[in-house]
Amino acid sequence: MDSGFAQTLLLTFQLAAVTTVLLLFIGVPLAFLLSRTQSRFKPILEALISMPLVLPPTVLGFYLLLAFSPRSALGNWLVETANIRLVFSFAGLVIGSLIYSLPFMVQPIQSGFESLPKHLREASYSLGKSVWQTLLRVELPNIKPAVLTGVVLAFAHTVGEFGVILMIGGNIPGETRVASIAIYDEVEALNYGIANQYALVLVLFAFAILALVYTINRRMLRTA
Amino acid sequence: MIQTSLRKALHAATGPMTLDIQLDVLTGEFLAITGASGSGKTTLLRLLAGLEKPEEGRILVDGTVWLDSARGIQLPIQDRRVGLVFQEYALFPNMTVRENLEYGLGKGQSKAIIDELIGITELEQLLGRYPAKLSGGQQQRVALARALVRRPKLLLLDEPLSALDSRMRERLQNYILKVHQAFSLTTLLVSHDHREIFKLADRVISLKQGKISQPDLPETVQYANVSDGTFRLSGEVLQLEEAGSGFSISVLIGTNVLRVPARMEDLRRLQPGDRVEILVDTQHAMLIKT
Numbered sequence: 001m002d003s004g005f006a007q008t009l010l011l012t013f014q015l016a017a018v019t020t021v022l023l024l025f026i027g028v029p030l031a032f033l034l035s036r037t038q039s040r041f042k043p044i045l046e047a048l049i050s051m052p053l054v055l056p057p058t059v060l061g062f063y064l065l066l067a068f069s070p071r072s073a074l075g076n077w078l079v080e081t082a083n084i085r086l087v088f089s090f091a092g093l094v095i096g097s098l099i100y101s102l103p104f105m106v107q108p109i110q111s112g113f114e115s116l117p118k119h120l121r122e123a124s125y126s127l128g129k130s131v132w133q134t135l136l137r138v139e140l141p142n143i144k145p146a147v148l149t150g151v152v153l154a155f156a157h158t159v160g161e162f163g164v165i166l167m168i169g170g171n172i173p174g175e176t177r178v179a180s181i182a183i184y185d186e187v188e189a190l191n192y193g194i195a196n197q198y199a200l201v202l203v204l205f206a207f208a209i210l211a212l213v214y215t216i217n218r219r220m221l222r223t224a
Numbered sequence: 225m226i227q228t229s230l231r232k233a234l235h236a237a238t239g240p241m242t243l244d245i246q247l248d249v250l251t252g253e254f255l256a257i258t259g260a261s262g263s264g265k266t267t268l269l270r271l272l273a274g275l276e277k278p279e280e281g282r283i284l285v286d287g288t289v290w291l292d293s294a295r296g297i298q299l300p301i302q303d304r305r306v307g308l309v310f311q312e313y314a315l316f317p318n319m320t321v322r323e324n325l326e327y328g329l330g331k332g333q334s335k336a337i338i339d340e341l342i343g344i345t346e347l348e349q350l351l352g353r354y355p356a357k358l359s360g361g362q363q364q365r366v367a368l369a370r371a372l373v374r375r376p377k378l379l380l381l382d383e384p385l386s387a388l389d390s391r392m393r394e395r396l397q398n399y400i401l402k403v404h405q406a407f408s409l410t411t412l413l414v415s416h417d418h419r420e421i422f423k424l425a426d427r428v429i430s431l432k433q434g435k436i437s438q439p440d441l442p443e444t445v446q447y448a449n450v451s452d453g454t455f456r457l458s459g460e461v462l463q464l465e466e467a468g469s470g471f472s473i474s475v476l477i478g479t480n481v482l483r484v485p486a487r488m489e490d491l492r493r494l495q496p497g498d499r500v501e502i503l504v505d506t507q508h509a510m511l512i513k514t
Contacts, residue, residue: 124327142316
């Protein structure tokens with residue numbers, strides 16, 4: 001196994017890990033708000049979050065490419081003020097992945113919150129506990145399986161990302177070359193052996209992760 | 225003393241209606257609230273607890289303003305000191321019985337209250353268990369104890385026993401009565417069960433379409449039937465019990481419970497819930513001004 005192979009896999013999982021951790025902090029509050037809000041803009045917000053589920057990743061990647069490009073207002077501003085270049089960089093991939101995997105984090109957690117009987121939080125409030133205390137000590141602990149499902153799915157989905165990365169990340173070893181891109185690249189170069197190694201790792205990974213999710217869900221059903 | 229005046233538009237299953245209630249409850253009183261489903265009973269409790277907001281209203285509890293829409297005062301539920309018990313128990317599944325109780329402790333509050341409540345509601349054996357491993361009656365006992373940890377002024381019980389069988393219900397009624405007295409609570413109980421109401425409550429109000437109405441008499445009393453010289457009072461058997469050397473049957477008639485001497489064969493034939501008529505000789509009836 002050459003160092004390029006290991007580097008690519010490491011980068012793939014690094015990207016997924018960073019994305020998942022950030023998504024946890026974005027996804028939980030977002031899911032919480034969505035499960036509570038009675039606003040008539042809720043369907044709009046839900047549609048926006050779920051867009052990556054139905055859009056071709058290349059569409060998302062294309063718009064991100066335009067936005068991140070130093071020739072765009074946003075891209076230019078980022079380069080000028082903070083010297084951050086998002087196109088063809090790891091930071092850009094993280095931002096793309098955040099948007100791309102957001103629904104996978106938000107949806108399970110939101111339905112977890114919605115499945116909790118409202119009397120639980122009302123009982124907690126009546127015991128003098130704030131919304132925040134209730135969230136941390138009553139609501140989140142009782143939707144652990146939903147949170148775990150969101151985490152696992154967001155991680156796995158980021159690992160499997162291809163189109164967005166191809167558009168905004170390119171194929172820079174150690175910076176933006178992740179496993180799915182590497183497979184495409186190796187096949188183009190007729191290196192079927194290496195492509196096979198990458199593919200096998202991803203197949204095993206996908207299987208393990210899905211088996212884990214279904215095991216968690218089954219256990220949740222049994223204890224509920 | 226709790227003085228309330230509340231108005232709120234509701235969308236009941238039967239269509240829109242307005243909850244419009246003026247209600248004073250004495251400190252230490254046990255008030256039952258009855259009425260058809262969708263008449264606003266639960267909403268009334270939720271308004272008192274602060275879980276819902278009225279369009280207009282005032283709630284004054286022992287001189288403290290909990291709500292005054294005219295002055296824009298609306299105390300959040302956390303600051304109202306109410307104990308809430310729901311029909312669905314609402315115990316926290318991630319906590320043991322003891323943890324459920326301790327969760328209710330305020331900052332710096334002594335744990336002594338927990339031990340006292342465990343004693344009163346006899347939870348000693350259940351402290352380490354999770355709610356999923358408890359029966360409905362046990363869960364409701366925990367919920368009752370938990371609602372009292374903060375030493376609330378007002379205990380609100382929303383059909384707490386209607387999911388339980390009649391034996392369990394009777395036991396829990398005793399616990400409710402016990403804590404009502406032990407903690408000098410003011411208690412509001414939503415219930416459909418007339419026996420329960422008469423066992424527990426000092427007073428009962430009935431809601432109809434969001435307004436307080438006279439309690440509907442469950443049975444009309446048939447007045448003197450002159451032709452055979454008797455009153456016929458129809459009602460429902462509540463309880464059969466021993467009274468000294470004989471037996472007696474408690475019969476619910478309208479809003480009153482009559483205790484009638486009974487013979488052995490009556491006891492064999494009757495059980496709680498049966499409909500009976502009591503015949504009273506008009507010649508022995510007396511009127512006394514009270």
